[in-house]
Amino acid sequence: MHAAIEVIGGRGYAATSVADICAAAGLARSQFYSEFANREALLVDVYDLIQDDALAAVVAALDEQVDRDRRSLVVAAMTALVGSIGGDPRRARISYLEMLGVSDAVEQHRTRRRAQWVEFFENTLRSEVGSDFVPPGGYRLAATAFLGALTEIVSDWSRTAPPRPPIEQIVDTMVAVLAAFVPDLN
DSSP, X not given: OXXXXXXXXXXXXXXXXXXXXXXXXXXXXXXXXXXXXXXXXXXXXHHHHHHHHXXXXXXXXXXXXXXXXXXXXXXXXXXXXXXXXXXXXXXXXXIIIITTXXXXXXXHHHHHHHHHHHHHHHHHHHHHHOTTOOOTTHHHHHHHHHHHHXXXXXXXXXXXXXXXXXXXXXXXXXXXXXXXXXXXXX
């Protein structure tokens, strides 16, 4: 998986062959095909690994918060997410660029994973502000707007040549975006 992140995240999915991945991983093609049906299956598994790592980082960051004011929770969660995906430009490239336009099956998978983030966003927000609160546009639209902004800012940040803006600047921007949907965030 790490070789796939290196190669696909460095060259791009379209420019990466099974032979490239096998060379980077030190595997024979037969070993690759014993694990994956094709490059597309590997791409989906790598994407899932990146998304699972990001979600685990966010959950851990939220669990570690003893000062549970809303802003601290959001800053911790955003810092963890940006660090997990955006901290390695290859991971961001796979998450936000290489998954696009591969196939209908990959797009459906990406849509399902995005729906999991929307559900996580809604559940986390409901647990914090109470079940009576509904953000402008409802949870689905608010989550979609927030995740769209987050995706673009992390993708752009990860592609920015050094020196990149500090992660705190990205997080502050995302806190401001989220404040449009969440009361008492500032």
